[in-house]
Amino acid sequence: MAAPPGCFVGWQPLLLLAVLVVLQGQQLRADFGLPTAVMGGNLVVRDANGINGVLNAMDRAFRRFNPTGQTDRLMQASAVISQIALNVTELGRSVAGSVIKAASDRSTPVDELFAKLQEKYGRMSRYLDSEVQNAIETLNKSIGSAQSLSLKNALNSVAAAVRQITNSTADVGSVIARIHETTSGNTIFKAVDKASIPADLTTSLSRALSNTKDQLTGLSRTIEGMLKNIGTTNAFLARFDQTRQATEKNIVGNQQGVKAFIDGEKDTTVKRYTNTRNAIIADISNAVGKLNVFGTNQTLLALYDKHSEEYTKIYYYLFNRNESDIQNISSAFDAIGHNMEKIVVDSTRSVNSEICYNKYSGQVINTFPGYQNGVVNCMTREKNRLGRITDVMDRMLQLILSTSQDLANNVASCTVWNGFDKSETVYRQAEACLHTNINEMAKFGSIIGRELDLVQTLGDVEVAASRYRLYDCVAARNNEALATIYVLNKDIDGCVSEPGLQRDVLGGGEKGGDEDTEDPYEAGASTTEEPVYDEYLMEVFSNSSSFGDDVDKIM
Secondary structure, eight states: OOOOTTOOOTTHHHHHHHHHHHHHHHHHHTOOSOOTTSTTHHHHHHHHHHHHHHHHHHHHHHHHOOOTTOOHHHHHHHHHHHHHHHHHHHHHHHHHHHHHHHHTOSSSOHHHHHHHHHHHHHHHHHIIIIITHHHHHHHHHHHOHHHHHHHHHHHHHHHHHHHHHHHHHHHHHHHHHHHHHHHTTSSSOOHHHHTTSOHHHHHHHHHHHHHHHHHHHHHHHHHHHHHHHHHHHHHHHHHHHHHHHHHHHHHHHHHHHHHHHHHHHHHHHHHHHHHHHHHHHHHHHHHHHHGGGGGGSHHHHHHHHHHHHHHHHHHHHHHHHHHHHHHHHHHHHHHHHHHHHHHHHHHHHHTTOOOOOHHHHHHHHHHHHHHHHHHHHHHHHHHHHHHHHHHHHHHHHHHHHHHHHHHHHHHHHGGGGTTTTTOHHHHHHHHHHHHHHHHHHHHHHHHHHHHHHHHHHHHHHHHHHHHHHHHHHHHHHHHHHHHHHHHHHHHSTTTSOOTTSEEOTTTTTOOOSSGGGSOGGGGOTTOOOOOEEOTTBOOOOOSTTOOOOOBSOOO
């Protein structure tokens, strides 16, 4: 007979109950997660979701910045910072996702569940504690330690927060494991057992997650600020580079004009020297040629031949030193031109500076015109004084020419005694005149040699003075600009912080290979020069509202 509806017959109720008990017991014994019903469980899930929200915002932030067009150094920094943000985002999402999943897990054994959580924590901790250090070192080289230090501190704060999560999770895991051990023999995992999880443990885990969210928020702001600063810095450097190029073009253009003037002075002086030499040869040759009037007398003809011999000696003496003298004169002017080029190289390197902070960019850039005008004025002033060298050498050449003219006149004067064949007195006078002038011509070679040597000496002295004046003038302009920038840098926090990286004012620490281009200051051991800040004097981005890049060389 069929049983009434709703009734169980015989053994069926017992069998059903047994099945339910077994199934329920197995299910509950496997319930090793952190149910939201546990006090604080909802907070844990909420704060883990909060971490995801912060990471999503950070991901959007760093993806907004495009490093295209940045300088190599800044582009490298942008790439490193973005990669750090990407790595932290991925690791943080993995941690937050694991916590959320664990809170509702109903099947994973407790040991395995919490081991997986600790694995996620450990992976993020390893990255923050050690693996990220290589990236920080790269940033040190790219943008300076001031900003990379702020990023490092933010990462360290996140790492400390992750360690706090790790410890809090371990505490919760231990308690759940103990509850499981005490109830493993029971068929039902009672609610009272779940309540045995102390509220302060889940609250502590919630606080750890919340703190991690806060630290990630700080990291996100730091990263966003750095990327913004890099973009702003790059824009400033583009403007700065335009100013630098204009200044450099002006200085180089002026130098080229001065160089053309120097070459013109060199050509003029060489031409005057050549004309003087040719005039000496022509004057003496003409004078000796006039002595052929004595060719009818054997004795006087012999004296005439001796005059020709002495003239030949003078001719070849001048001929043999002609090339070396012209080379020396040319070298003297070339030394000034080469020195001028070196000044331009040093000056245009000075305008390659990259200065920090938008607040001061106008003042820094406005330094260029005065500096440019100062250097150009130094070169122009020296150009106007180059005539001194030409004049002093020309005066000496005129003296030499007048000496040779006097000799030529004396030689030619013997021809007044052309009546030698009619009078013994006149003959003796002609003979005496010829003997005297032969001796004078023999001495003339030595005299003109010393005078031509003096031309070279005077040229060297004037060239040395010109080089000194130019160095002294440009050194003053450099030091004035240095003082201006130095005062600005005292007001620019962290922009210049390594005074050990300095160079000499003009040479940039690099000596020219040619002796004629050495800094005349080197002659004095007591010379004191203001230092010029070398390339890469940097501590940039010292806070999120400022920007800058490395200083190549402040004037």
